[in-house]
Amino acid sequence: MSNTTPLLQMKSIRKNFFGNQVLKDINLTLNEGEVLGLVGENGAGKSTLMKILFGMNEIRETGGYEGDILMNGEKVTIGTSFDALAHGIGMVHQEFSLIPGFTATENILLNREPQKKSIMSEVFGQRLNITDRKKMDAASAAAIDKMGVQIDGGMVISDMPVGHKQFTEIARELSKDNLKLLILDEPTAVLTEQEALALLDSIRAMSRRGIAVIFITHRLQEILDVCDTVAVMRDGVLVQRIPAAETSIPEITRWMVGRNIDTDHSGRRPVPETEPIMTIEHLWVDMPGETVRDVNLEVRRGEILGIGGLAGQGKLGIPNGIMGLYASGGSVTFDGESIPLNQPRRCLDRQLAFVSEDRRGVGLLLHESLEWNISFPAMQIHDKFLRSLLGGLIKWRDDRAIQEVTRKYIDELQIRCTGPRQKAKELSGGNQQKICLAKAFALEPKFLFVSEPTRGIDVGAKALVLQALEKFNRESGVTIVMISSELEELRSVCDRIAIVSGGRIAGILPAVESSERFGELMVSQVI
Amino acid sequence: MSNRSFSGRKAAHFLSSNSVPIMFILIIAVCIPIVGFSPAFLLNEIVTRLSRNAFLILSLLIPIMAGMGLNFGMTLGAMAAEIALIFTSDWQIWGIPGIVLAMIISIPISAVLGLLCGKILNAARGREMITSYIISFFMNGVYQLIVLYMMGSIIPILHNNIKLPRGYGIRSSVDLTRIRKALDNVLAVNIGGVRIPLLTILIIVLMCLIIVWFRRTKLGQDMRAVGQDMEVARAAGINVERTRLISIVISTVLAGIGMVIYLQNMGDMATYSSHSQIGMFCIAALLVGGASVDKASIGNVFLGVILFHTMFILAPAAGARITGNEVIGEYFRVFVSYGVITVALIMYETKKRREKAGIGEQLAAAQREEGKAHA
Numbered sequence: 001m002s003n004t005t006p007l008l009q010m011k012s013i014r015k016n017f018f019g020n021q022v023l024k025d026i027n028l029t030l031n032e033g034e035v036l037g038l039v040g041e042n043g044a045g046k047s048t049l050m051k052i053l054f055g056m057n058e059i060r061e062t063g064g065y066e067g068d069i070l071m072n073g074e075k076v077t078i079g080t081s082f083d084a085l086a087h088g089i090g091m092v093h094q095e096f097s098l099i100p101g102f103t104a105t106e107n108i109l110l111n112r113e114p115q116k117k118s119i120m121s122e123v124f125g126q127r128l129n130i131t132d133r134k135k136m137d138a139a140s141a142a143a144i145d146k147m148g149v150q151i152d153g154g155m156v157i158s159d160m161p162v163g164h165k166q167f168t169e170i171a172r173e174l175s176k177d178n179l180k181l182l183i184l185d186e187p188t189a190v191l192t193e194q195e196a197l198a199l200l201d202s203i204r205a206m207s208r209r210g211i212a213v214i215f216i217t218h219r220l221q222e223i224l225d226v227c228d229t230v231a232v233m234r235d236g237v238l239v240q241r242i243p244a245a246e247t248s249i250p251e252i253t254r255w256m257v258g259r260n261i262d263t264d265h266s267g268r269r270p271v272p273e274t275e276p277i278m279t280i281e282h283l284w285v286d287m288p289g290e291t292v293r294d295v296n297l298e299v300r301r302g303e304i305l306g307i308g309g310l311a312g313q314g315k316l317g318i319p320n321g322i323m324g325l326y327a328s329g330g331s332v333t334f335d336g337e338s339i340p341l342n343q344p345r346r347c348l349d350r351q352l353a354f355v356s357e358d359r360r361g362v363g364l365l366l367h368e369s370l371e372w373n374i375s376f377p378a379m380q381i382h383d384k385f386l387r388s389l390l391g392g393l394i395k396w397r398d399d400r401a402i403q404e405v406t407r408k409y410i411d412e413l414q415i416r417c418t419g420p421r422q423k424a425k426e427l428s429g430g431n432q433q434k435i436c437l438a439k440a441f442a443l444e445p446k447f448l449f450v451s452e453p454t455r456g457i458d459v460g461a462k463a464l465v466l467q468a469l470e471k472f473n474r475e476s477g478v479t480i481v482m483i484s485s486e487l488e489e490l491r492s493v494c495d496r497i498a499i500v501s502g503g504r505i506a507g508i509l510p511a512v513e514s515s516e517r518f519g520e521l522m523v524s525q526v527i
Numbered sequence: 528m529s530n531r532s533f534s535g536r537k538a539a540h541f542l543s544s545n546s547v548p549i550m551f552i553l554i555i556a557v558c559i560p561i562v563g564f565s566p567a568f569l570l571n572e573i574v575t576r577l578s579r580n581a582f583l584i585l586s587l588l589i590p591i592m593a594g595m596g597l598n599f600g601m602t603l604g605a606m607a608a609e610i611a612l613i614f615t616s617d618w619q620i621w622g623i624p625g626i627v628l629a630m631i632i633s634i635p636i637s638a639v640l641g642l643l644c645g646k647i648l649n650a651a652r653g654r655e656m657i658t659s660y661i662i663s664f665f666m667n668g669v670y671q672l673i674v675l676y677m678m679g680s681i682i683p684i685l686h687n688n689i690k691l692p693r694g695y696g697i698r699s700s701v702d703l704t705r706i707r708k709a710l711d712n713v714l715a716v717n718i719g720g721v722r723i724p725l726l727t728i729l730i731i732v733l734m735c736l737i738i739v740w741f742r743r744t745k746l747g748q749d750m751r752a753v754g755q756d757m758e759v760a761r762a763a764g765i766n767v768e769r770t771r772l773i774s775i776v777i778s779t780v781l782a783g784i785g786m787v788i789y790l791q792n793m794g795d796m797a798t799y800s801s802h803s804q805i806g807m808f809c810i811a812a813l814l815v816g817g818a819s820v821d822k823a824s825i826g827n828v829f830l831g832v833i834l835f836h837t838m839f840i841l842a843p844a845a846g847a848r849i850t851g852n853e854v855i856g857e858y859f860r861v862f863v864s865y866g867v868i869t870v871a872l873i874m875y876e877t878k879k880r881r882e883k884a885g886i887g888e889q890l891a892a893a894q895r896e897e898g899k900a901h902a
Contacts, residue, residue: 082764097759099752110752111763115745127746284890294894327884329891 005073007032007212008053008181013067015048015059022048024236026067030181033210035203037223037244040233041256041310041485046216049233050183053214054091055084071180088180090173092187094312096165098157104164105140105153108172114139143175146209147202163195170202174211181212188217189312189526200226218310218526220249232256249523250516257487257519271495271510277301277447277479283330284503285314285321292317292328293503299447299481304473306494306511307483310522314503315483316357319449323347323354325362334447348381353445355436357452357483359429363436366425370417371406373424373435378442409438413468430461437468448472451483466493487518501525547871548817551834558841561848567720569840576836577829578711578727579792583785584809584828585734586778591823592747593774594754595655597810600644600775602663604782605802606670607636611783612790613674613697613798617684621705623713626791633783640666641779645772652757656820663806674798697798707794727788734781735825750774754821811835811864814871821875838863 008030015023023045030036040046051058052065055078059065068075071087078084084091098107106113114135121128140153144167151164151171160168166187173182184203188196196219203213203226215227223230224244232240232255240255276298285292292314299305309315321328324344332339340346347354356362365373378384379397385405387396406420413434417427424435433453440448450469454462470493473480484490490497491511498508499518502525509517542549559569583601590598611632615625644662651658678684679695689701711724741747752760753770761767786805790796813823815838816831839860846856 081762097756097762099755099759101755102752106748111749111760111765113745113748118744120744127744127749129745130740130743131745131748133743282894284894286890291890293890330894 006030007034007072009068009070009073010049010053011068011070013049013052013065013069015045015052015065017062022236023052023065026233026236026238028231028238028241030212030214032180032212033207034229035207035213035215035227037227037230038214038216038233039218039220039223039230039252039256041487044233044256045236046233047185050091050185050214050216053078053084054089054183055080055082057081085176086178088176088178089183090176090179090181091183092166092169092173092185094185094189096169098165098168100158101156103154103156104144104151104160104168104171105136107157107168108140108143108153108175109136110172112175139175140171143171146174146205147171148205149198149202161195163191163198166191166195166199167202170199174206179211181214182206183214183216185216186218186312187215188219188222196222218523220252220523223252224249250520253519253523254516257515257522268512269495272300272303274301274303277335279333280318280322281331281333283318283321283328283332285317285326285328287314287317287320287326290314290317290320291503292321292500295330295500295503295505297498297505297508299479300496302473302477302479303495304470304480304482304493306490306497307481307500308485308487308490308497308518308522309500309506310526311485313500313522313526315485315500316451317503318500319354319451319481319483320356323352323449325356345381348377348443351443351446352449353440353443353447354449355440355451355453357455359432359436363439364424364432367423369421369423370410370415370427370435371402371420374406374409374438374442375402377439378444381443384442405442406438409434409441413438414464428457430457430465433457433461433465434468437465441472444476445478447479447481449481449483452485453482454484454486454489462489469493487515491515491518545817546874547815547867548830548834551815551838555834555837555841558838558845562841562844564840564844569837570721572840573833573837574721574723575792576839577832578724578731579789580809580812580832580836581731581828582734582788583782583805584813584832585731585738585825586781586785587809587813588738588823588825588828589741589750589781590655590774590778591818591821592742592754593750593771594757594821595648595771595774596820597656597813598648598775598778599656599659599663599806599810600641600648600779601782601785601809602802602806603640603644603666604633604637604779604784605786605805606666607633607640607779607783608786608790609796609798609802610636610670610674612703612787612796613678613684613689613701615706616701616703617686617689619686622709625706626710626787629787630784633787634780637779637783638776641776642772644779645775648775649768649771660806663803667803670802671799699798701796701798703790703794703796706791708792710788710791727792730788738825746770746773807868808835808864811867814867819871819875819878835864 006029010026010028013023013026014021026049038046053069060079069078070076076087078087099110114132115129116132118128118130137153144151144153147167147170149167151167157165157168170187173179188199191199200222203215206213215223217223227244230242230244230247230252231238232252234256278299280295280297283292283295289312295318307315307318317326320326322332324342324347328341332341334350334352339350360366365376375385379386385398385401387398389396403420409415410417410420415431415434417431424432427435453465453469457465466489469480469482472478482490482494494511496508497511497518499506499521501522504525506521506524586601586604587598590596590600608629611629614632615629620628644659647662648655648658675696678697679690684690689698690696691698711727714725716723716725742751749760749765749770752765753767757767790801812831812835813827814831815835816827816829818827818831842860843853843856846859847853
């Protein structure tokens with residue numbers, strides 16, 4: 001490790017998305033061959049920072065970034081991923097970016113294949129060169145060798161176990177001769193224990209060759225095992241940068257989740273000790289990116305249960321699976337009777353309601369008026385707002401009742417709009433969320449799933465949405481299960497909080513427990 | 528898991544992924560004894576049709592490789608070939624020189640049409656099949672405008688025998704008797720009563736070799752990458768749009784040459800309808816050969832031509848034998864070719880969906896095994 005100029009310096013990096021400051025003055029340095037572990041809760045800004053470093057389109061399209069990036073002491077501008085690659089920065093993303101029908105070798109050397117000239121290429125140009133299979137095999141073998149693991153270059157990607165796909169991605173970056181810095185974004189998330197150990201070894205091997213690595217993971221033990229330095233981010237700020245040898249998992253967890261303001265828990269009602277209204281056993285849900293593996297959970301009648309956990313661990317899969325939006329299995333009992341899975345209509349008939357995290361896709365009829373949005377499900381499912389004519393032969397829409405109920409919710413939830421006839425797409429995110437809630441309230445459910453109710457809305461609207469949920473629970477006695485990535489938000493309204501980790505329930509604690517204990521649960525079984 | 532169930536599953540997989548060719552083999556096996564054609568006659572017919580159609584169907588392979596699916600863009604190449612043949616007939620250049628000249632004239636026309644088609648298909652990604660089908664309808668209108676109104680009035684046509692009596696526009700049938708089988712007759716050999724047009728077959732074999740070679744070029748490699756995942760290819764710096772465009776242009780140019788080979792064998796050209804069904808029949812033949820929307824090989828082409836055209840030969844005769852009415856057989860073969868396309872498309876979608884559902888099953892199985900381990 002040289003102590004002269006650092007390999008990478010990031011100076012006062014700032015980034016805002018549509019007025020929302022997600023990175024506030026980040027300063028980070030990295031030496032040649034240094035392994036930096038970057039940790040933080042979801043939304044802390046890790047991904048955004050890495051996207052800036054790798055020149056992802058998303059950053060440019062949203063107005064670029066502020067601050068300077070220096071490589072070997074020289075200022076560089078990284079506008080596109082190709083700029084980043086030219087400066088020797090490589091990145092392995094969470095999602096695989098591999099061609100499924102190609103072999104590992106073909107993927108490793110994609111668009112950088114060694115070529116031979118042919119007669120046709122003299123006439124028609126470079127692209128009719130023949131790919132040189134022998135040199136390709138040699139180059140990919142060399143890259144695989146740098147990792148220090150064994151994978152078969154001739155194997156087709158779609159036949160590979162997940163771990164080998166991950167190694168193929170890493171080998172692709174290593175095969176670039178000028179690689180100096182490799183960003184690994186949760187590379188171990190999809191690996192088995194054995195494979196993860198092999199990956200850590202290969203990170204050490206890279207470091208010995210002088211390649212610096214930024215390693216993002218939720219598995220804190222791995223950070224302590226392999227990293228030289230740990231950097232902790234929270235709410236867009238780099239809160240801690242410390243040699244890995246001088247810290248411990250509980251300390252890192254505290255930096256990750258610990259806000260210094262302690263929520264006031266006085267005046268809370270005691271946790272309801274009622275009988276369970278919903279019992280979930282061995283639930284699995286095939287929701288891409290939010291796979292639920294084996295969830296067992298009891299929801300008590302009349303409580304507000306929070307479900308938290310890191311992104312990708314399966315918390316969103318639970319309501320989406322039970323409500324039938326994604327293929328699922330296992331058994332769910334509601335109010336003494338079992339609910340058939342994969343049939344959304346049957347859930348709705350049993351007076352379950354769901355406010356989806358996907359507001360624009362699932363939650364709203366964007367091109368319709370607010371009245372329609374609020375009354376439509378109730379009309380469809382419970383024949384509300386309908387007048388029967390001719391003994392039920394014809395059903396007539398009761399426009400007056402619809403308008404009345406819409407006005408009621410507009411007032412109650414303080415929805416900012418020009419009136420009940422305004423189109424849903426014209427409202428701001430926060431007001432759209434309130435419409436989604438009103439829609440669920442109008443169904444008069446016995447049980448309500450609310451998924452990420454405050455995602456992407458401003459502070460004022462957040463408070464209102466949470467209040468509305470609390471009020472709905474207290475006044476109508478409706479059981480609410482609220483899923484959110486923001487622990488503090490869950491702690492402020494829920495009675496109990498279940499933490500999902502690795503597609504399973506890692507534990508259920510009363511909301512008054514300390515945030516460190518929740519933090520420990522979050523990272524307990526991460527996969 | 529026992530070995531038997533594994534091999535059983537393998538057999539089931541083989542059956543389900545090759546169900547279309549197997550179905551055709553069964554139908555043909557039933558039809559042959561009913562019809563009672565002599566093997567020599569049947570073989571002769573198959574060889575003729577193989578040499579007539581194989582080149583056209585080979586032109587479909589490259590866009591499939593580039594992920595653009597079954598492409599009706601080849602209809603445009605067929606139109607270009609017809610325009611070229613109208614000119615060479617008018618200039619009365621016959622025999623091999625006429626065929627070669629027609630091929631040469633067709634190339635720039637096909638290339639321009641292919642470029643246009645490719646541009647449009649780049650704008651309609653993921654909907655290539657239906658878009659190219661509609662483009663072929665639209666271009667058919669342009670073709671009619673040129674051939675029916677412009678030729679003879681704006682575009683000079685020398686000889687009256689191919690013009691309509693009114694003085695402009697081309698007759699509904701152009702006589703190609705003087706180039707009929709000009710290509711097929713060169714180096715033709717007779718083996719046991721079966722006439723083999725050796726030169727045409729050699730051209731087809733050469734084309735297959737070129738396709739095999741092409742797969743190994745940088746461009747071929749890029750096309751395969753683009754065909755499987757456009758976004759990954761783009762991230763690796765491959766110019767996706769240009770690669771797709773080139774694949775369509777190559778396909779229309781090859782289709783133009785293929786259409787000249789097809790028409791020289793027929794010896795007669797239906798000016799306003801030859802091209803309109805050729806795309807449909809070529810795609811049906813390829814699907815019968817076991818290809819799918821995203822995967823087709825040279826083997827599929829030959830198996831497809833043989834099965835589909837054997838069916839074509841047998842069906843009317845079988846229909847006549849069974850019902851005493853040849854029209855029924857004719858009806859049956861048209862019905863079957865559309866049916867094949869529909870079934871193949873449905874099977875493609877269900878296969879994709881089944882693969883997706885597989886993940887759920889894996890999850891359930893993992894849970895069961897874990898449950899057993901705990902118990």
